[in-house]
Amino acid sequence: MQLNWIDWVVLSVTLLTIVGYGTWKTRGRNSAQEYIKGGNSSKWWTIGLSVMATQASAITFLSTTGQAFSDGMGFVQFYFGLPIAMVIICLVFIPLYHKLKVFTAYEFLESRFDLKTRSLTAVLFLIQRGLAAGITIFAPAIILSVILDWNLTYLNIAIGILVIIYTVSGGTKAVTVTQKQQMFVIFAGMLAALFITLNLIPDEVSFTKALDIAGANGRMEILDFSFDLENRYTVWSGLIGGTFLALAYFGTDQSQVQRYLSGKSIKEMQMGLIFNGVLKVPMQFFILLVGIMVFVFYQFNPPPLNFIGPSTDKVLASEYAEEYKALQEKQNVLFSKKKALSLTLSKSEDDNIRKELFELDKQEKAFRLESKYLIKRAVDSAYANTYDRLQNELKALEDNTESSAYKQKEEALQNLYEESAKDTQTNDRDYMFITFILKHLPKGLIGLLLAVILSAAMSSTASEINALATITSVDLYGRNLKVDKGEKHMVKATKLFTLLWGIVAIIIACFANLAENLIQLVNIIGSIFYGNVLGIFLLAFFIKSIKGNAVFLAAIITQIIVITGWWFDWMPYLWLNLFGCALVVIIALAIQPFYKNND
Known part of the structure; x- marks a missing residue:
């Protein structure tokens, strides 16, 4: 952004x-x-x-x-x-x-x-x-x-x-x-x-x-x-x-x-x-x-399933995109229910509405947990092929570890670790406030x-x-x-x-x-x-x-x-x-x- x-x-x-x-x-x-x-x-x-x-x-x-x-x-x-x-x-x-x-x-x-x-x-x-x-x-x-x-x-x-x-x-x-x-x-x-x-x-x-x-x-x-x-x-x-x-x-x-x-x-x-x-x-x-x-x-504005935007982009570009989209649809339906109940609660004191909201919130937490699982699988899959290729190339050069080619591959592998670690962040609570801002x-x-x-x-x-x-x-x-x-x-x-x-x-x-x-x-x-x-x-x-x-x-x-x-x-x-x-x-x-x- x-x-x-x-x-x-x-x-x-x-x-x-x-x-x-x-x-x-x-x-x-x-x-x-x-x-x-x-x-x-x-x-x-x-x-x-x-x-x-x-x-x-x-x-x-x-x-x-x-x-x-x-x-x-x-x-x-x-x-x-x-x-x-x-x-x-x-x-x-x-x-x-x-x-x-x-x-x-x-x-x-x-x-x-x-x-x-x-x-x-x-x-x-x-x-x-x-x-x-x-x-x-x-x-x-x-x-x-x-x-x-x-x-x-x-x-x-x-x-x-x-x-x-x-x-x-x-x-x-x-x-x-x-x-x-x-x-x-x-x-x-x-x-x-x-x-x-x-x-x-x-x-x-x-x-x-x-x-x-x-x-x-x-x-x-x-x-x-x-x-x-x-x-x-x-x-x-x-x-x-x-x-x-x-x-x-x-x-x-x-x-x-x-x-x-x-x-x-x-x-x-x-x-x-x-x-x-x-x-x-x-x-x-x-x-x-x-x-x-x-x-x-x-509760009145659609929240993302996960507040880490790049992680969401990663899963939507993967083989798990359809599963994630289906999860988003469930989240959208749930949001509509929560919004209607929240508006009703703002005008009444109905304990039944409170109980229903509490149950819907538990469902939303389950959806968020499932989204993290899909993101992790998508990111791991995206990096797995590159990781295997670099490992094989390094193995082929292991007799000449001082060569520039070996060092370049080693640096590329280190960069891959860093990118993967950054992309696999699924615990999005630390990203919520800055995303909202x-x-x-x-x-x-x-x-x-x-x-x-x-x-x-x-x-x-x-x-x-x-x-x-x-x-x-x-x-x-x-x-x-x-x-x-x-x-x-x-x-x-x-x-x-x-x-x-x-x-x-x-x-x-x-x-x-x-x-x-x-x-x-x-x-x-x-x-x-x-x-x-x-x-x-x-x-x-x-x-x-x-x-x-x-x-x-x-x-x-x-x-x-x-x-x-x-x-x-x-x-x-x-x-x-x-x-x-x-x-x-x-x-x-x-x-x-x-x-x-x-x-």
Whole structure:
């Protein structure tokens, strides 16, 4: 799809203004205090917006709206533990960090335990946050590349370079300054999207009736009090697992800790986090509500069977075209029934209509599932012949692997893998919102919402590579290499590490692939590591009898067990945070007596 020139202007001016302002405003940051901690000058509202912007990546807007469209409002329960975590961090973590005047969260661990524990925790952070940084670039890039037919690699590189420019230039202050502008763009864009969507719904359907229609289709079930471990999102998983995840993320993840360590005082830091705790759940509720309203819009406007247009084109050009067309006809008939029932429900309170809508929605989900199956078969079939041919040609040249012909065939095969992976994306919930934006919103607003998506990607990525560079510079390079390094040298080293981590994030983005819903993927990566790291900090804060050797070994054992548990799907990922935290504490307590004479 080609963008209108108005959208290009809005998109370009918005992004270039943010990058230019951040670079200009924070030029000349040459001291470690200024570059790494932002000069400790941030006010509470700046801290609060920066913390929110760091967490609110492009994935938040693309995947959360898609999550609401597919499964409803229940995902908001994921955030129920966040306000609790904010209070705990304000009372325990912030006073301690401020008292020790640390640059990173992991400095404290050396004074409490030892250098190897500090280094291990820092390395765990670098692994999970390095992967996440690549995903925050890749997520919007692949979706925009599919929908707009833009080159995926070029998009990954462009987003990464924009972030690197101002993050390398101004450090933490540049990230904080630009995030205020990015959050303004994000709030303005999402509010505009909601009002325009409401305006596109038939006049006779009021806002409350729209919610009623969504509820009849099973999309307004917000609270689930069941104790079913098969259900990822319940009140209990949110309150318990969500609290531990938020404690680990906001209390020990440097990408967040660095945001509030830039505050002028303890009070400013605490108020910034409370601001985030008060607004975060309503913000996520609002984003989910946008997805719900888009769902209601599609009750009165024919929705595609699959929101990934190129995938639909692929199946319609294959041997499965007739099956797919027949499925589309069934979908059209079902849509007509749902539209008529939805209009009737907007004028009445008939429970029988609600029941009928709910059953029709289940049928529609079945049709969508079948469409994904047909798309996958079509794409696999389309690439199978080319794959076999290239494999045979490579086999014929295997005696001369250094030849240009062999390398060309090898490159062609790699390109085939990438194209196939891109084409076989059938999980279209992440594509729903961007497809709706491009097809149904007015010119100018499309450019603004694309700017929202890219601003969010830049915001999260900037925080992440800024934190990755700080940890690498302060916790590993500055602490483990026994050489005399002045402040200017450390600033230069941190800038270099920022550049290197930016490049690493771009490389990860270029080789990444989609798995499940994107917002879940990022949270899964965090949950694999966060519980262990949080447990180490809780041992450091509250159990003085535990020493360095015991916690170091316990952390290694715990990480192996958690990764194994995730691999074999022992429990929903949110519970991994509690499991990892409890496990490292229990193992450390169990093995400490064996180290009693050595610690």
